[in-house]
Amino acid sequence: MKILSKEQVYQADKATENAENIPSYNLMERAGGYAFEFMHQRLQGQPVPVKIFCGIGNNGGDGLVIARYFVEHQYPVDVYVVNYSDNRSKDFLLALEELKKVTRKWPQVLKSEDDLPQINREDLVVDCIFGIGINRPAPKWVQQLFVNINQSGAYTVAIDVPSGMGVDVYIKDSEVIKPTIVLSFQTPKLAFFLPQSGKYINNWTVLDIGLDRNFMNSVQTQAQLIDKAEAQQMYKPRTKFSHKGTYGHALLITGSYGKTGAAVLSCKGALSSGAGLVTAYTTQHGLPILQSSLPEAMVLADRYNGKYLEEIQFDLAPTVIGVGPGLGTEKITQQALKTFLKANKIPLVVDADALNILSENQEFLEFLPKYSVLTPHPKELERLIGTWEDDFEKLKKAEAFSKKYNCVLVLKDAHTITVFDGKYYVNNTGNPGLATGGSGDVLTGIITGLMAQGYDALTAAIFGVYLHGKAADIAINHTAYEGLTASMITEFLGQAYLDLFAQPEQKQ
Numbered sequence: 001m002k003i004l005s006k007e008q009v010y011q012a013d014k015a016t017e018n019a020e021n022i023p024s025y026n027l028m029e030r031a032g033g034y035a036f037e038f039m040h041q042r043l044q045g046q047p048v049p050v051k052i053f054c055g056i057g058n059n060g061g062d063g064l065v066i067a068r069y070f071v072e073h074q075y076p077v078d079v080y081v082v083n084y085s086d087n088r089s090k091d092f093l094l095a096l097e098e099l100k101k102v103t104r105k106w107p108q109v110l111k112s113e114d115d116l117p118q119i120n121r122e123d124l125v126v127d128c129i130f131g132i133g134i135n136r137p138a139p140k141w142v143q144q145l146f147v148n149i150n151q152s153g154a155y156t157v158a159i160d161v162p163s164g165m166g167v168d169v170y171i172k173d174s175e176v177i178k179p180t181i182v183l184s185f186q187t188p189k190l191a192f193f194l195p196q197s198g199k200y201i202n203n204w205t206v207l208d209i210g211l212d213r214n215f216m217n218s219v220q221t222q223a224q225l226i227d228k229a230e231a232q233q234m235y236k237p238r239t240k241f242s243h244k245g246t247y248g249h250a251l252l253i254t255g256s257y258g259k260t261g262a263a264v265l266s267c268k269g270a271l272s273s274g275a276g277l278v279t280a281y282t283t284q285h286g287l288p289i290l291q292s293s294l295p296e297a298m299v300l301a302d303r304y305n306g307k308y309l310e311e312i313q314f315d316l317a318p319t320v321i322g323v324g325p326g327l328g329t330e331k332i333t334q335q336a337l338k339t340f341l342k343a344n345k346i347p348l349v350v351d352a353d354a355l356n357i358l359s360e361n362q363e364f365l366e367f368l369p370k371y372s373v374l375t376p377h378p379k380e381l382e383r384l385i386g387t388w389e390d391d392f393e394k395l396k397k398a399e400a401f402s403k404k405y406n407c408v409l410v411l412k413d414a415h416t417i418t419v420f421d422g423k424y425y426v427n428n429t430g431n432p433g434l435a436t437g438g439s440g441d442v443l444t445g446i447i448t449g450l451m452a453q454g455y456d457a458l459t460a461a462i463f464g465v466y467l468h469g470k471a472a473d474i475a476i477n478h479t480a481y482e483g484l485t486a487s488m489i490t491e492f493l494g495q496a497y498l499d500l501f502a503q504p505e506q507k508q
């Protein structure tokens, strides 16, 4: 699903007004109407006390349209205008006139902290204070209202975006409404998926408000959300007369003393994603461990008998190589990695300690083949690209890094974002059960396994992240978050594949 930027949302509005030859106020009516319908269908006329907080821009205008529908349907409703500025938008004023036609109970105007009403747990709060237009922290007394709403425990519906949240910029030192659900118009917003702002999102859904189809189809967005519909398109079906050679050979350079488990997990990931052959390249010490725990994998070891890899040299032509999980960062391993990288021409997936070694020796980055996949978690990313002010700057820096080294960067997080060629692919599977040691090693194996099967690097990264998260989403029905272990991700990977075509995607 496309994730439009703030500017693109305004353009979509304009395109719709032009295509349908309607004034902008009609769109506000439409948006407010759909939002009301969503709530009305669930309330079914129950006399829940509704409190609608409206700003003075178009998000506030939406709130006034919603308020009018609530009044017309005889819900007990209180409407407040959060008057953070006297600059009321044109459509806000039109919506206010329409509201005044149906009720004598005019909105109460709030101008300071003293005016803030009591909010009860039983209320339904509708948040229309700020939408995508917010560009700086709201005045302190308005932020106090956000806090009061959050502390009230009331069921809170945020219209378009939670007030206080910037959609394309991070608004520093500002309170944000933490709604029960966000009804987002036409497109989810990038901020929903980033850690600093996403922590305010419990649940969101998109309301299709009928923005111009031509515009929506042709607009090129920087970000897109990867869900089942997108993942289905990536899947490569198998052919009847295929054989293990058809699905490639994945080599995983992994493990060291006490971290051979990382080698096992990444090999399991590659095998369960469907690689034809999987070989681990590890220490002599790790060899018997791998052989006994994973009979499907072949094992090569270096010539030394140390705790760490001292040499990376093999007489083999794998389709793709995954390198890093459990390697350690010993000087001798760093040297071995450098020698290997300098000579290597085979596509790479780089993770964990291999990333840490690259961070310490940034000159090694030049040796990476084109389209290498790098899969850092936030700490590894920081070592690689330095610190960032906020999540949007993190994305910009990651984008520049991926352009500079022509690599696919997989930014692992609750919503993992794959960055390549200036585009962001935002994953929508996965859950906190994945916050367990070894789940990243499995991901490395999965992406390597997909590349072995002929998926290009970018597709392997996006699809691998999707499947990894989906396997975890299926697994937790049996294990809960707490009971999920990294090995189980590989056990449920087959079900993640099955799920791709199991049932049509539920409409948001």
Ligand SMILES: NC(=O)C1=CN([C@@H]2O[C@H](COP(=O)(O)OP(=O)(O)OC[C@H]3O[C@@H](n4cnc5c(N)ncnc54)[C@H](O)[C@@H]3O)[C@@H](O)[C@H]2O)[C@@H](O)CC1
Pocket (backbone or CB within 6 Å): 009, 012, 013, 027, 028, 031, 055, 056, 057, 058, 059, 060, 061, 062, 084, 085, 089, 129, 130, 131, 132, 133, 134, 135, 136, 137, 138, 139, 159, 160, 161, 185, 186, 211
């Ligand atoms: N296509 C869509 O998505 C549609 C969106 N509409 C609504 O329009 C909203 C956007 O409306 P606006 O652009 O008027 O923006 P908002 O209603 O979000 O904000 C109001 C105005 O407040 C000002 N402002 C920003 N930060 C401030 C601060 N800290 N203190 C004081 N003033 C501040 C801004 O100049 C902004 O224009 C959307 O979020 C949505 O609710 C609908 O009305 C129509 C269709």
Ligand SMILES: Nc1ncnc2c1ncn2[C@@H]1O[C@H](COP(=O)(O)OP(=O)(O)O)[C@@H](O)[C@H]1O
Pocket (backbone or CB within 6 Å): 352, 377, 412, 413, 414, 415, 416, 429, 430, 431, 432, 433, 434, 435, 436, 437, 438, 439, 440, 441, 442, 443
């Ligand atoms: N709260 C979460 N929600 C969804 N996915 C998560 C969460 N926490 C971690 N993950 C995923 O789990 C994996 C963890 O990787 P990583 O930190 O490298 O683990 P390890 O080094 O133990 O293998 C990543 O794919 C990440 O996206």
Ligand SMILES: [K+]
Pocket (backbone or CB within 6 Å): 059, 127, 128, 129, 130, 131, 158, 159, 160, 161, 162, 163
């Ligand atoms: K809002």
